Amino acid sequence: MTNKLAPIIAPSILSADFARLGEEVKNVLDAGADWIHFDVMDNHFVPNLTIGPLVCEAIRPYAKKNGSDVCIDAHLMIAPVDRIIPDFAKAGANLISFHPEASTHIDRTLGLIRDNGCQTGLVFNPATPLHFLDYVLDKIDLVLLMSVNPGFGGQQFIPSTIQKIQQTKAILQAHQEKTGRQIRLEVDGGVNVKNIAQIYAAGADTFVAGSAIFSQPDYAKVISEMRAQLATAI
Ligand code: DX5
Numbered sequence: 001m002t003n004k005l006a007p008i009i010a011p012s013i014l015s016a017d018f019a020r021l022g023e024e025v026k027n028v029l030d031a032g033a034d035w036i037h038f039d040v041m042d043n044h045f046v047p048n049l050t051i052g053p054l055v056c057e058a059i060r061p062y063a064k065k066n067g068s069d070v071c072i073d074a075h076l077m078i079a080p081v082d083r084i085i086p087d088f089a090k091a092g093a094n095l096i097s098f099h100p101e102a103s104t105h106i107d108r109t110l111g112l113i114r115d116n117g118c119q120t121g122l123v124f125n126p127a128t129p130l131h132f133l134d135y136v137l138d139k140i141d142l143v144l145l146m147s148v149n150p151g152f153g154g155q156q157f158i159p160s161t162i163q164k165i166q167q168t169k170a171i172l173q174a175h176q177e178k179t180g181r182q183i184r185l186e187v188d189g190g191v192n193v194k195n196i197a198q199i200y201a202a203g204a205d206t207f208v209a210g211s212a213i214f215s216q217p218d219y220a221k222v223i224s225e226m227r228a229q230l231a232t233a234i
């Protein structure tokens, strides 16, 4: 049995105009985006510094479609990670992802996210092995594969990620066959109109795109081109 979840496009606001962030969030959702990807960096786990719970709370009222909240997908590139998880939950994040290297107790961190009412994501850097999934699949709602080294927008997609997507998809498929539960597979870094179909065909269903969307004047045009590409993939 194949399981193709409906594709999700999650623009990364890292490449948005920070001086007009609420408006950017609204505009990109009006342009057809599904989620808002929220990149949190601490200048420690990654060599850059971005935004935290206060900004998440500030954009929460703008992250809506037809009056309903859309998912704020918080990607935490911070270490240690546990202390600040409840703050992101209170600030309105719906899904919280973290890197296994940033947690001393991965199982405990996943439990903490769920106890705070959010969905969980585990993030894999390009060189991070997939074995961190082995004993925690039942506690994971989304696997996030980095297709660049984290820290900056606008980098090139690393081609070997395609094989890693296929390997991850096989693990998630086997888990679904055993348990009936579907886990999303998200890819982050260097995703654009040209490569999104290949990434989808490899098994991903959730696509983060920062510079590919926010560097263009017409967000709706890019997002509809991405959807047209997805429609061409198997
Ligand atoms: C990188 C971030 C990504 C990044 C994506 O550390 O996690 O979300 O902003 O940006 P693009 O799509 O420009 O590679």
Ligand code: ZN
Pocket: 012, 037, 038, 039, 075, 188, 208
């Ligand atoms: Zn990200």
